[in-house]
Amino acid sequence: MSNDKLDMFCYQCSQTARGTGCTIQGVCGKQPTVARLQDNLIYAMKGISAYNKNANNLGSKNAEVDEFLTKGLFTTLTNVNFDAEDLVKLALEAGETNVKVMKMLKEANIEHYGEPTPTEVEVGSKKGPGILVTGHDFKALEELLKQTEGTGINVYTHSEMLPAHGYPELKKYKHLVGQLGGPWFDQKEIFAKYNVAILATTNCILLPKDEYKDRVFTMDVVKVPDAPQIQNHEYGPLIDKALELGDLEDETKTTVTTGFGVKVILSLADKIKELVSNGKIRRFFVVGGCDSPHPKATYYREFVENLPSDTVVLTLACGKFRFNDLDLGDIEGVPRLIDIGQCNDAIVAVDVALALCDLFDMELNELPLTIVLSWMEQKAVAILWSLLYLGKTDMLLGPILPAWANDDILKVLVENYNLTPLGDPKEDIARIMKDDGEQKDGKKVGIISKIEKKILNK
Numbered sequence: 001m002s003n004d005k006l007d008m009f010c011y012q013c014s015q016t017a018r019g020t021g022c023t024i025q026g027v028c029g030k031q032p033t034v035a036r037l038q039d040n041l042i043y044a045m046k047g048i049s050a051y052n053k054n055a056n057n058l059g060s061k062n063a064e065v066d067e068f069l070t071k072g073l074f075t076t077l078t079n080v081n082f083d084a085e086d087l088v089k090l091a092l093e094a095g096e097t098n099v100k101v102m103k104m105l106k107e108a109n110i111e112h113y114g115e116p117t118p119t120e121v122e123v124g125s126k127k128g129p130g131i132l133v134t135g136h137d138f139k140a141l142e143e144l145l146k147q148t149e150g151t152g153i154n155v156y157t158h159s160e161m162l163p164a165h166g167y168p169e170l171k172k173y174k175h176l177v178g179q180l181g182g183p184w185f186d187q188k189e190i191f192a193k194y195n196v197a198i199l200a201t202t203n204c205i206l207l208p209k210d211e212y213k214d215r216v217f218t219m220d221v222v223k224v225p226d227a228p229q230i231q232n233h234e235y236g237p238l239i240d241k242a243l244e245l246g247d248l249e250d251e252t253k254t255t256v257t258t259g260f261g262v263k264v265i266l267s268l269a270d271k272i273k274e275l276v277s278n279g280k281i282r283r284f285f286v287v288g289g290c291d292s293p294h295p296k297a298t299y300y301r302e303f304v305e306n307l308p309s310d311t312v313v314l315t316l317a318c319g320k321f322r323f324n325d326l327d328l329g330d331i332e333g334v335p336r337l338i339d340i341g342q343c344n345d346a347i348v349a350v351d352v353a354l355a356l357c358d359l360f361d362m363e364l365n366e367l368p369l370t371i372v373l374s375w376m377e378q379k380a381v382a383i384l385w386s387l388l389y390l391g392k393t394d395m396l397l398g399p400i401l402p403a404w405a406n407d408d409i410l411k412v413l414v415e416n417y418n419l420t421p422l423g424d425p426k427e428d429i430a431r432i433m434k435d436d437g438e439q440k441d442g443k444k445v446g447i448i449s450k451i452e453k454k455i456l457n458k
């Protein structure tokens with residue numbers, strides 16, 4: 001290790017150095033890279049578990065996912081696996097498992113709530129009492145919407161609950177009125193600002209401030225000290241609290257659009273094919289993921305703002321709030337900014353990418369498609385390994401590289417996948433698009449001519 005990070009930290013067994021922790025190498029012989037790969041595997045499994053739990057809540061189960069989680073955890077036990085190469089293979093297997101679990105969750109969401117369709121959502125408060133729902137659990141939202149119908153209470157989404165507005169069986173409730181705030185990390189400001197009852201269904205909850213801690217309710221695995229926990233979707237106390245708090249005032253609203261599912265995007269396939277082959281769309285980007293208040297995360301807005309007008313951006317998860325207020329317009333009816341949903345909807349991006357491969361008869365890495373990931377917590381780790389499992393190369397990762405990946409691990413990721421840290425947004429765009437070509441003197445060059453030849457030769 002050439003930097004000043006701890007080489008490793010493990011204190012899981014009684015042999016731990018000085019009774020406090022193995023920090024240079026394990027008393028058992030475990031090397032730092034193995035320790036870090038074990039941590040990496042655990043983080044990916046945490047992400048898979050979150051999606052698995054949400055799918056389980058909707059009645060969906062997959063024995064292969066459950067078996068992998070058990071096997072993966074067992075692997076990280078003391079004196080079981082000291083093989084770095086095998087732990088990389090297991091990380092890729094975690095990526096494969098995460099594809100399965102994201103697919104299961106997407107199918108369960110569609111089965112229960114219908115295929116999402118693009119929906120404009122108002123951001124701001126309406127006159128009347130309110131409940132704000134944050135997290136990812138649509139089942140929790142649905143049960144709340146049923147129980148609040150006719151009470152006069154307005155229900156708002158926050159953070160990752162925004163995509164709920166795109167699902168027919170959720171948006172049919174007229175009192176699901178809009179969104180308050182943006183990503184999870186604005187909650188201390190937003191929860192204090194709006195005098196509503198708050199339901200936290202999953203992450204990302206922060207320890208509540210005094211101003212609003214008496215209005216926070218949690219459920220399922222989410223808990224914060226002193227906040228009442230809702231059991232079995234029995235929302236009586238939450239509803240009483242909302243009514244007791246009284247009315248919010250009407251605010252001037254802005255709007256954002258969410259709810260692009262695979263079917264909606266693929267209904268544009270013929271048009272996309274035409275636009276790509278005649279050079280009117282030069283490149284697709286997936287920009288998003290879990291977001292954090294890290295100063296470097298301003299990169300994502302600058303990146304999207306500076307993209308040329310012949311590019312299309314798919315976005316998802318909290319990362320979208322960095323730029324989903326931008327009006328990027330459309331390219332002959334194809335929107336330039338497409339919100340595909342929550343972090344688990346990375347599976348939608350995968351499905352769209354694979355459909356583009358079929359459409360243009362190209363391999364995944366030949367497509368004019370670049371992924372610019374933001375990561376914060378461990379679901380994003382699972383998603384990163386899913387993309388690596390699918391063989392996606394040339395991705396950008398930020399706002400910082402994972403601290404548990406030491407030089408040895410980063411070397412593998414760079415050499416095999418050309419995983420790149422964020423640089424300067426304009427320079428990164430210029431580098432990514434330098435070979436894409438454009439219409440020059442009536443001739444098509446670069447990726448455009450390649451795609452046209454593929455189509456003509458079919």
Ligand code: SF4
Pocket residue numbers: 010011012013014015016017021022025026027028029030078079
């Ligand atoms: S498992 Fe190995 S590295 Fe971890 S505490 Fe025990 S001896 Fe140390």
Ligand code: SF4
Pocket residue numbers: 135159160183184203204289290291317318319343376377379
């Ligand atoms: S997308 Fe990630 S950061 Fe945002 S609420 Fe979900 S888990 Fe948290």
